[in-house]
Amino acid sequence: MKHSEPTVLIVEDEAAQLELLKFNFQKQDFRTLVAEDGEEGLLLAQEYHPDLIILDWMLPELSGIEVCRQLKRNDKTREIPILMLTARGEENDKVRGLDTGADDYVVKPYSVKELLARARAMIRRSNPVRSGEVVTYADITIDTEQHKAYRDGTLLKLGPTEYRLLSVFMGRPGRVWSRDQLLERVWPHDLDIDLRTVDVHVGRLRKALKQPDKRDPIRTIRAAGYSLDLED
Amino acid sequence: MKHSEPTVLIVEDEAAQLELLKFNFQKQDFRTLVAEDGEEGLLLAQEYHPDLIILDWMLPELSGIEVCRQLKRNDKTREIPILMLTARGEENDKVRGLDTGADDYVVKPYSVKELLARARAMIRRSNPVRSGEVVTYADITIDTEQHKAYRDGTLLKLGPTEYRLLSVFMGRPGRVWSRDQLLERVWPHDLDIDLRTVDVHVGRLRKALKQPDKRDPIRTIRAAGYSLDLED
DNA sequence: CAGTTTTGCTACAGTTTTGTGACGCAATCC
DNA sequence: GGATTGCGTCACAAAACTGTAGCAAAACTG
Numbered sequence: 001m002k003h004s005e006p007t008v009l010i011v012e013d014e015a016a017q018l019e020l021l022k023f024n025f026q027k028q029d030f031r032t033l034v035a036e037d038g039e040e041g042l043l044l045a046q047e048y049h050p051d052l053i054i055l056d057w058m059l060p061e062l063s064g065i066e067v068c069r070q071l072k073r074n075d076k077t078r079e080i081p082i083l084m085l086t087a088r089g090e091e092n093d094k095v096r097g098l099d100t101g102a103d104d105y106v107v108k109p110y111s112v113k114e115l116l117a118r119a120r121a122m123i124r125r126s127n128p129v130r131s132g133e134v135v136t137y138a139d140i141t142i143d144t145e146q147h148k149a150y151r152d153g154t155l156l157k158l159g160p161t162e163y164r165l166l167s168v169f170m171g172r173p174g175r176v177w178s179r180d181q182l183l184e185r186v187w188p189h190d191l192d193i194d195l196r197t198v199d200v201h202v203g204r205l206r207k208a209l210k211q212p213d214k215r216d217p218i219r220t221i222r223a224a225g226y227s228l229d230l231e232d
Numbered sequence: 233m234k235h236s237e238p239t240v241l242i243v244e245d246e247a248a249q250l251e252l253l254k255f256n257f258q259k260q261d262f263r264t265l266v267a268e269d270g271e272e273g274l275l276l277a278q279e280y281h282p283d284l285i286i287l288d289w290m291l292p293e294l295s296g297i298e299v300c301r302q303l304k305r306n307d308k309t310r311e312i313p314i315l316m317l318t319a320r321g322e323e324n325d326k327v328r329g330l331d332t333g334a335d336d337y338v339v340k341p342y343s344v345k346e347l348l349a350r351a352r353a354m355i356r357r358s359n360p361v362r363s364g365e366v367v368t369y370a371d372i373t374i375d376t377e378q379h380k381a382y383r384d385g386t387l388l389k390l391g392p393t394e395y396r397l398l399s400v401f402m403g404r405p406g407r408v409w410s411r412d413q414l415l416e417r418v419w420p421h422d423l424d425i426d427l428r429t430v431d432v433h434v435g436r437l438r439k440a441l442k443q444p445d446k447r448d449p450i451r452t453i454r455a456a457g458y459s460l461d462l463e464d
Numbered sequence: 465c466a467g468t469t470t471t472g473c474t475a476c477a478g479t480t481t482t483g484t485g486a487c488g489c490a491a492t493c494c
Numbered sequence: 495g496g497a498t499t500g501c502g503t504c505a506c507a508a509a510a511c512t513g514t515a516g517c518a519a520a521a522c523t524g
């Protein structure tokens with residue numbers, strides 16, 4: 001029933017390091033994917049679309065920077081936050097400036113605790129649409145500064161909860177959200193709300209998004225959750 | 233006195249953090265000012281009037297909150313947007329609700345990239361009506377030099393508070409302002425005013441702006457605030 | 465195909481949020 | 495000094511939104 005553990009992809013060539021990371025992430029209820037070189041990392045990232053990628057800077061063959069660039073170039077993986085692992089001496093301007101597209105970096109030797117904290121923070125952050133920004137996916141747009149949402153150019157009439165729900169969906173189009181995850185992100189963190197309430201609000205959002213000759217942009221994934229999805 | 237590069241003031245006592253921030257902001261073509269304690273921060277803020285202040289929550293002597301309060305109390309620095317840096321455990325309701333007057337906050341550990349993005353967004357968003365200017369939005373005009381406001385050419389009869397309120401709205405038409413934000417910008421800072429008072433004044437402003445066959449230019453965003461908006 | 469699980473949806477009672485007129489108080493004007 | 499103007503709070507009504515229950519429909523299971 002619990003389907004809400006985040007997945008992390010670890011790309012690291014040193015076996016010992018990899019084991020350590022894997023162990024610790026699993027202990028923290030992450031699902032883990034591992035890759036021992038850049039090539040494999042890219043493949044897994046595309047296939048499984050993890051919530052976070054831990055990427056070693058030094059890799060045989062394809063370097064960490066290169067992997068990062070490619071991930072950020074691909075629409076399928078662009079949104080995935082990347083945490084770069086760099087050894088002490090390598091902490092050069094490239095990394096510090098984050099030119100590579102990585103979202104954050106940690107210098108070895110790091111404390112596992114800090115790494116986990118950062119990882120969690122990054123995942124949490126990666127969902128919501130940043131305040132003040134305008135985000136568009138297909139024919140849907142939300143303008144957070146003006147607190148408005150449009151479909152195909154026409155203004156939608158949304159209640160507060162519907163608006164927040166749409167914001168979460170828009171933060172990562174195509175991603176499947178379990179009801180738990182939606183509850184966590186859309187509702188105030190202290191209230192205990194029935195899971196089915198999510199369904200009702202999804203229904204209301206659907207109605208608000210409905211337009212003649214337009215497809216329902218919210219996909220139901222049975223026994224898993226919902227996603228904002230206009231593919232196929 | 234607006235010029236090309238925006239200036240950011242960083243107030244942070246940990247040298248490493250400070251360096252990292254400074255480096256990254258400079259790399260992004262910000263001009264940077266740095267202060268290692270609250271006292272110095274206040275001084276620099278007054279003297280140089282930066283476009284944005286990055287403020288660490290934990291500071292020796294003068295705490296971040298206190299610095300924030302003082303900045304917001306001083307007319308010279310009141311309008312400067314403040315981005316608060318808080319450690320994980322400190323992420324309490326005080327910060328969340330931004331009662332302190334800060335305009336945004338980021339929880340450590342943060343990703344540098346996100347911080348930069350937020351900083352940029354905040355600067356973009358903050359542009360109060362400058363004194364001496366005449367600003368027009370749709371059929372509404374305010375002449376700050378003469379301290380007069382018009383709708384469709386006819387002079388409006390506004391009380392002082394209504395005038396200030398309209399000025400804030402005119403500074404960024406379309407933007408949603410929370411009641412807190414309005415309180416902060418319209419009312420003197422030493423006063424403790426009920427949030428609902430904002431509603432009353434918005435109501436009065438609405439009445440003053442009313443004209444036959446004209447739409448109400450103020451939009452209510454339930455559970456969020458108000459905005460000046462004549463679209464749709 | 466019958467049985468089971470999961471989702472869609474409507475109705476509704478309850479709650480939260482907003483609009484606004486009334487009132488008392490203080491400052492300002494004449 | 496008396497009148498006027500503007501202010502902040504309150505209280506109440508109206509409006510908007512919310513969560514849950516319950517049942518029908520749909521999707522799976524074997």
